[in-house]
Every structure is written in C-alpha cells, then in structure tokens.
Amino acid sequence: MKAQPPASHFIDGAYVEDTAGTVIESLYPATGEVIARLHAATPAIVEQAVASAKRAQKEWAALSPTARGRVLKKAAEIIRERNRELSELETLDTGKPIQETIVADPTSGADAFEFFGGIAATALNGSHIPLGSDWAYTKRVPLGVCVGIGAWNYPQQIACWKGAPALAAGNAMIFKPSEVTPLGALKIAEILIEAGAPKGLYNVIQGDRETGPLLVNHPDVAKVSLTGSVPTGRKVAAAAAGQLKHVTMELGGKSPLIVFDDADLDSAISGAMLGNFYSTGQVCSNGTRVFVHKAIKEQFLARAKARTEAIVIGDPQDEATQMGPLVSFAQREKVLAYTEKGKAEGARLVTGGGIPNTASGEGYFVQPTIFADVTDDMTIAREEIFGPVMCVLDFEDESEVIARANATEFGLAGGVFTADLTRAHRVVDQLEAGTLWINTYNLCPVEIPFGGSKQSGFGRENSAEALSHYSELKTVYVGMGKCEAPY
Ligand code: NAD
Numbered sequence: 020m021k022a023q024p025p026a027s028h029f030i031d032g033a034y035v036e037d038t039a040g041t042v043i044e045s046l047y048p049a050t051g052e053v054i055a056r057l058h059a060a061t062p063a064i065v066e067q068a069v070a071s072a073k074r075a076q077k078e079w080a081a082l083s084p085t086a087r088g089r090v091l092k093k094a095a096e097i098i099r100e101r102n103r104e105l106s107e108l109e110t111l112d113t114g115k116p117i118q119e120t121i122v123a124d125p126t127s128g129a130d131a132f133e134f135f136g137g138i139a140a141t142a143l144n145g146s147h148i149p150l151g152s153d154w155a156y157t158k159r160v161p162l163g164v165c166v167g168i169g170a171w172n173y174p175q176q177i178a179c180w181k182g183a184p185a186l187a188a189g190n191a192m193i194f195k196p197s198e199v200t201p202l203g204a205l206k207i208a209e210i211l212i213e214a215g216a217p218k219g220l221y222n223v224i225q226g227d228r229e230t231g232p233l234l235v236n237h238p239d240v241a242k243v244s245l246t247g248s249v250p251t252g253r254k255v256a257a258a259a260a261g262q263l264k265h266v267t268m269e270l271g272g273k274s275p276l277i278v279f280d281d282a283d284l285d286s287a288i289s290g291a292m293l294g295n296f297y298s299t300g301q302v303c304s305n306g307t308r309v310f311v312h313k314a315i316k317e318q319f320l321a322r323a324k325a326r327t328e329a330i331v332i333g334d335p336q337d338e339a340t341q342m343g344p345l346v347s348f349a350q351r352e353k354v355l356a357y358t359e360k361g362k363a364e365g366a367r368l369v370t371g372g373g374i375p376n377t378a379s380g381e382g383y384f385v386q387p388t389i390f391a392d393v394t395d396d397m398t399i400a401r402e403e404i405f406g407p408v409m410c411v412l413d414f415e416d417e418s419e420v421i422a423r424a425n426a427t428e429f430g431l432a433g434g435v436f437t438a439d440l441t442r443a444h445r446v447v448d449q450l451e452a453g454t455l456w457i458n459t460y461n462l463c464p465v466e467i468p469f470g471g472s473k474q475s476g477f478g479r480e481n482s483a484e485a486l487s488h489y490s491e492l493k494t495v496y497v498g499m500g501k502c503e504a505p506y
Contacts, residue, residue: 020054021047022111022202027057027225028064029208031071032218037061043198043225048114048344049335049382057201059226065233068193071219072164073239076191078217080161084139084187091136091187093214098129098179098207105206107336109175112200114383115298116340127465128179128207131481134465135187142483143188143490152500158493161189162265163241165489166234168255169196170246171346172301172405175203180465181244182207182221184485190242191220195234197247198227199347235259242489245269246303248403249429249474267478267488269303269470271403272431274452275424276306276460277414280314282436283458288323290436290460291409296330296387297461299345300354300407304432304469306460308393308400310414310424320391320411324370327387327409332375344383345406351383354406358388361399366390366410395423403429417446425451430473434460453479 022045026034040058047054060068079087098105105125110117115124145157167181178194185192196204208223224230228251235243235258242265245255252270259266276294278287294306311319335343345351358372371388385406393400393410400410414420424433434456435446447455453471456462463469463481470479478488 020056021052022054022108024055024057024202024205028060028068029205029223030064030068030219031222032212035064035067037064040064040225041229043201043227045112045201046347047111048346051348051381054111055202057225059198059230060224060233062233064224065230065237068222068224069164069237069239072191072193072222075217075219076161076164076189079186079191079220080189084143087187087189088136088139090211090215091132091139091183094211094216095129095132095136097210097214098125098132101210102126105175105203108206109203110335110343112174112202113171113346114335114343116335116343118338118340119298124173124175127176130465131179131183135183135486138483138486139187142486145492153496153498155494155496158495159188159486159490160493161490163190164239165190165192165242165244166240167192167194168231168234168243168245168247169194169204170303171197171199172298172303174200175207177246178204178207180480182211184480185489186216186220188486188489190489193222193224193234193240195224195226195231198225201225231255232258236262238262241265244478244488252476265488267470267480268476269478269480270431270474270476272303272305272429272471272475273308273401273403273427274304274306274429274432274434275308275310275450276434277310277420277424277436277446278312278315278319279435279437279439279442280312281438283438284315284319284322286458287436288319288326290434290456290458291323292326294434294460295409296327296342296407299342299385301346301350301405302461304454304461304463306432306434307404307408307410308424309409309411310420311411313413313415316391316411316413320369320389323389323409327370327389330387332384332386342387342407345385346383348383350405351385354385354404354408357399357402357404357406358408361390361393361397361408361410364397364399365392366397366399367392369411371407395426401427417442421446421449425449428474429471431471431475432456
C-alpha cells in the first residue's frame with residue numbers, strides 16, 4: 020500500500036501496534052484506493068500513551084524555555100527540509116492538490132514550531148507584584164498532559180498548531196488525528212523525536228468517535244483541544260466539564276463575506292473564491308454567505324462564474340491541478356445533497372452543482388458551485404456545507420446586511436470588501452466573529468490569533484495568546500514580616 024506507516028500509533032518515541040483495535044482504512048480521495056490500513060487505539064494503547072506522556076512532560080517542563088524552544092525550532096527546520104515529501108503524503112491523505120499542500124500544509128506547521136519555539140523564552144514570564152513590604156509573584160505553569168483531536172481538512176497543520184504551543188508551554192501532547200486522515204500526524208511525531216524532544220512528549224494514537232472519549236475522560240489528561248464540528252464540540256466540552264478540564268474548541272462556521280458596491284471587484288471575487296473553493300471548500304472559516312451589493316451583483320456573478328469555470332479540477336498529484344476531490348464519499352454525498360436542496364428551495368444555480376466530467380468516475384470530485392438569489396432562510400444559507408459551494412445573497416443597506424450577517428448561531432469568521440476605510444472598520448466592529456478580514460480573506464499566519472465565538476467555539480490558536488490556553492498562572496504571596504492573626 021502506497022502510504023502504509025510501520026504501525027498505527029507513535030508512542031514513547033516508537034511505532035506501536037495493537038491489532039485488537041478496529042480497522043481504519045485510509046483511502047486516497049482521488050481514486051478511492053486503500054493506501055494504508057491501521058487500527059484504532061485500544062484502551063491499553065491509550066494507557067500506554069498517557070503513561071509515557073506523563074513521564075516525558077516532567078522531564079520537558081524541567082528544561083529552560085530556551086532549551087524547549089531550540090527543539091521546536093529544529094522540528095520546524097526538519098519539516099521545511101521535508102516539505103515535498105510531507106506535502107505528497109498530505110495530498111494522499113486528504114486529496115488536496117499538491118499545488119496547495121506544498122505551500123499551505125507542512126509549511127504552516129513549520130511556522131507554528133518556529134514561532135512558538137521563538138517566543139518560548141520570552142512569552143512565559145510571570146510578574147512581580149509589590150505589596151508594601153510584602154510582595155507576590157506569578158509563574159506561568161504548564162497544564163500537564165494535553166490532548167489534541169483533529170479534523171480531516173488540515174491534518175498536518177492541526178497536529179502542529181496544537182502541538183507547538185502546547186509543547187512550548189511545557190506540556191506533553193497526545194494527538195488523535197481524524198480517522199479519515201490518519202497519516203500526517205505520525206510524521207510530525209517522528210520529526211519531533213529527531214529534533215530532540217523526549218520520548219513520549221508528542222504521542223499520536225489513531226481512532227474515531229469511540230476512541231476520542233477514552234482520551235477526553237482520562238483522569239490524567241488536563242486539557243483537550245478539539246478541531247471539529249459543533250455537535251462533536253458540544254459532546255467533548257460536556258465530557259471535559261465533568262472533570263473541569265481546560266478546553267479549546269475550534270468548530271464550524273457559516274461566515275459572512277460582505278462585498279460593497281465600491282469594492283475592487285476582481286479582488287472581492289478573488290476573496291470569495293479563496294473563501295469558498297480553497298481545499299475544495301473544506302475550510303472552517305470559509306465565507307460561505309457572500310452578501311453582494313445589488314448594484315454590482317450581476318457583474319460579480321458573471322466574472323465569478325467565468326473564473327470558477329476555469330478552475331482546473333483533476334489529479335491532485337499534478338502540479339497544474341487547482342482543485343482536488345472532497346475528502347470522502349460521505350462528504351461528497353453530503354455536499355451533493357446540499358446542492359440539490361439549494362436547487363429545490365429556489366436558489367439560482369449559476370455554475371456547477373454536480374460531479375465534473377473531467378474525473379474518470381473514481382474519486383470524490385464535485386464541481387465548484389455558485390448559487391445566486393440565495394435568501395437567509397434557505398438551508399444552504401444556514402448550515403455548514405463544507406464543500407465548494409458559494410452562496411450569493413443580495414443586500415442594499417449597511418445596517419441591514421450587518422444584522423443578517425450576524426443572524427446565525429456560528430461566529431467563526433467574516434470579511435468585508437470595500438474601498439471606504441471607515442466603513443470597513445465600522446462593519447467588522449459589528450460582526451460577531453472571532454477572526455475578521457478587510458479586503459482579503461482566509462489568511463491565517465501564525466502571528467495572529469485564530470478562533471471563534473458563539474457556537475464556533477472558544478479559546479484561540481496561534482499567536483502568543485495560544486500559550487495562555489496551554490498554561491495557567493500560579494500566584495505566590497511572600498510574607499516578609501511576622502504572620503499576624505486576630506486570635
Ligand atoms: P468531526 O466533528 O466529525 O470530528 C472531529 C474529530 O473529533 C475527529 O478526530 C473525530 O474522531 C473526533 N470525535 C468525534 N466524536 C468525538 C467524541 N465524542 N469525543 C472525542 N472525539 C470525537 O469533524 P470533521 O468532520 O473531522 O471536521 C469537519 C468539521 O471541523 C467542520 O465542522 C469544520 O468547520 C470543523 N473545523 C473547524 C476548524 C477550526 O479551526 N475552527 C478547522 C477545521 C475544521
């Protein structure tokens with residue numbers, strides 16, 4: 020098999036197998052071919068992973084932050100050296116075109132290790148608090164063993180975005196990739212060992228919705244960071260609350276992208292296409308409700324249609340391919356059901372809406388799709404599709420569009436395209452979301468915090484802010500005189 024790893028799990032610095040676990044087949048989404056056969060973690064594997072992480076965390080936390088940072092920066096260097104090989108694996112794992120994975124996946128993981136490796140020595144300082152002759156100080160301390168649970172759209176990036184801040188702060192991590200894309204995280208675990216991390220500091224175990232709870236409910240796990248859907252988020256948060264564990268929730272969205280009539284039209288169309296078609300639309304922060312001012316709507320649609328129909332769909336391993344398949348058969352069924360619903364509920368199909376005939380019948384391809392005349396009550400305007408389906412809605416008035424943009428349970432992201440600087444800031448100020456873009460879309464460099472509000476989650480990834488979600492403050496009051504008591 021094309022991408023079979025030596026074993027399913029990576030624990031304590033080595034590949035480990037337990038064939039008693041349920042079989043997980045990894046399929047290449049462009050052909051449906053089985054590329055690896057793995058096993059979900061059994062309770063014995065989970066225990067092994069937790070025990071080894073506990074041991075490693077103590078050793079790791081005792082190092083200076085500079086020494087920890089050095090290991091993380093080394094890992095970043097190795098990831099960059101192997102970008103091609105890791106990107107090829109990511110393409111097999113997800114079906115995303117090599118044209119994308121080579122610039123967006125291992126490299127953004129390397130950015131995370133480089134960034135957190137770089138700030139470890141300076142961003143974890145405590146403070147000194149003068150109290151007359153007494154004084155106090157604070158220390159930022161790690162939480163212990165943290166669990167990362169990933170989605171299937173950015174497997175390597177998620178493994179790094181969770182691992183890098185967790186490790187920088189002095190924690191160990193057990194990462195469970197999505198059962199749909201189990202391969203990339205194993206390579207990240209291997210690389211960390213090569214970079215000098217202690218054995219057990221970053222373990223990877225495989226599994227699905229049955230395995231996740233074994234980790235979340237484990238009494239030796241201090242924190243869970245999930246990237247996934249809102250229903251899964253509710254379950255994981257509820258389980259974690261049972262033991263008052265720390266949680267970060269990176270969940271789904273149905274984000275608004277507002278295009279005013281003074282916007283640079285080509286730039287706005289680029290933003291809308293990036294925010295709907297990149298990674299075959301499987302991006303949580305996508306601007307899937309594109310509100311376009313009535314005055315420019317037809318022009319917007321005509322140009323967006325022409326550019327969309329020129330997208331090169333096909334073999335993800337071909338450098339010229341711009342759009343690959345969806346990640347799985349189930350995901351394609353879901354996306355096609357939504358497009359049928361869009362048609363049935365009266366949205367105007369501008370382009371796409373089915374399966375492209377460029378594909379040989381194999382693989383989970385769909386056409387990039389644009390619907391116009393979408394109204395707020397339509398299912399395609401309310402639910403997260405997670406596929407390349409752009410819904411264009413009309414508006415005329417600024418306050419009306421803000422109210423409509425906010426009329427959703429989600430609050431992950433949003434964007435505005437306008438030439439009016441004042442309006443841009445006024446509008447984003449009123450949009451209820453964790454991450455907002457002005458005159459661009461979906462750029463998430465590691466320097467800026469990323470995360471959602473409302474039902475899209477809480478906690479932030481990336482930026483120095485992420486360290487506060489992987490550590491806690493310890494306060495020490497220092498009495499300099501005699502201790503007085505009233506009795
Ligand atoms: P999912 O919710 O089905 O699964 C996510 C992960 O949770 C998987 O690893 C799965 O095995 C695990 N899981 C499922 N049930 C669990 C349980 N009860 N306890 C513990 N773990 C459990 O999501 P998905 O289909 O893999 O990914 C798509 C979703 O992820 C979309 O909604 C998307 O918006 C969201 N997403 C969010 C972000 C973000 O940063 N906000 C990024 C990528 C994807």
